[in-house]
Amino acid sequence: MFSPVWILFLLEHHFTMSEIGLIDAIYWLAMFIFQIPAGYLSDRYPRTYMMCLSSVLVGIGAIVFAFPVSFSVVVLSYIIWACGIAFKNVGDAAWLFDYMHMKGMEKDFTKIYGIGWGLSEVAIGVSAVIGGYIGSITNLQLPILISGFLILFSAVFPLAMPCSRKPVEKKDFITELKTSASMLRQKKILYILLLIAGIYFAFDSVFIILKQPFLYKIGLNVHQIGLVYLIFTFIGALGSVSIHKIDRILGYRGVLLLVTLLPLLSILMLLLAPQILGIAGVVLVSFTTGITVPLMVYYINLEVGSERRGLIMSYMSVIYTGILIPATPFVGYLADISLTLAIFALLPMLCIPLLASGIIGCFGPLRKKAGGNVR
DSSP states (O other): OOOHHHHHHHHTTTTOHHHHHHHHHHHHHHHHHHHHHHHHHHHHHHHHHHHHHHHHHHHHHHHHHHHOHHHHHHHHHHHHHHHHOOOOOOHHHHHHHHHHTTOOOGGGHHHHHHHHHHHHHHHHHHHHHHHHHHHHHHHHHHHHHHHHHHHHHHHHHHHHOOOOOOOOOOOOOOHHHHHHHHHHHOTTTTHHHHHHHHHHHHHHHHHHHHHHEEEEEEOOOOOHHHHHHHHHHHHHHHHHHHHHHHHHHHHHHHHHHHHHHHHHHHHHHHOOOHHHHHHHHHHHHHHHHHHEEEEHHHHHTSOOGGGGHHHHHHHHHHHHHHHHHHHHHHHHHHHOOOOOHHHHHIIIIIIHHHHHHHHHHHSTTTOOOOOOOOO
């Protein structure tokens, strides 16, 4: 509900874009620290517990964020938030893949996960409109508070979900790290998949910071931004529910090229014709995210057994958080100078490396059809 207003909320409380970038860097540093332990715990204990814990932490973080009385309070809210998201990153998709594999339905993962992702995008879009409207007629704090309490309430739902896998032997943390590192050496395709996913998620996260100021700059008010967010999420949902068809039509190589080329195209649209193509460029990013997230998660899950699925997925988060720790304060600093300059910086920082990774994945020595031995 507060997705269209949270940056504006901080700006309203006299935070600069540089400070917002710095706070974001602290957020990503916290996630960088929490992510691998969260992945380990997700593999050792029921993933539903991790999903419940995620909702509790994210909800508390949102509520604390609603009272930005100081820089330190906002940082605290982001750290709590980061810990919760770390558990989410290794919980929901891994649980679904495990459950579908247990039922012999893993081939339908892209379809089911895509539909689920699409529905969540629609829900986010509708709530964004509501949040934007509430923020425009009251204040920007109220939609944040409502969101926090709703997220807290959602913590009860994972507890009603079935166990998605058989109990596994609980090995110590260091042993699991060594075993997963050995797996990466044996399955080099995982390197490129994790790299593409990590760079793209970093791009999407930085773009989120710039998206609200960009829309505001081209003349949209808070309520209109909420309505535009609804369009974004519907487009993202359209991409998500179509991923099984996209995967079937384009194939592995085509998908890698598509998801690594579209971010570059979208940024060029924002830079070359912001008033004419700006909104279309933002919509294109939403569509790309809608197809990239489920497909990359699917490809990676195919290569990893259930007993280390959470830990391997956590490496993807480590990659993008490692990128975002320096990237977000730098982009925030540039945005204080010029928003256009900050958007341009995404080209050499993320878009070009992302495209290069996609080309290597398609045509380089690591080329391989995704899909290993699923256990």
